[in-house]
Amino acid sequence: MSWKDVSFVLKSKKRRELLLLLEIPKTPTQISKYMKASLPNISLKLSDFIEMELVECINPKDVKGRIYRLTDKGKEVVKKIKEMESDKR
16 A cells, blocks of 8 residues: 555545445445446546556456455555544544
């Protein structure tokens, strides 16, 4: 994990919300409904996270119903964000 990754996520409330949502694996449709965001918008954010190795698809061969989860690196970023937010003095 790098601070660059943490900073990238924290620059956008939607990115932060999405990454925290993926503590429990979800499909893009589930994420879209929960966040009240368009599916293309969610797909773009997921692509960014995949490129940064924060998120992975656990069933990439499926055309529909792909499920995404945090990688170990993604879990570290989420942990760091939660630490930072709980340490508001």
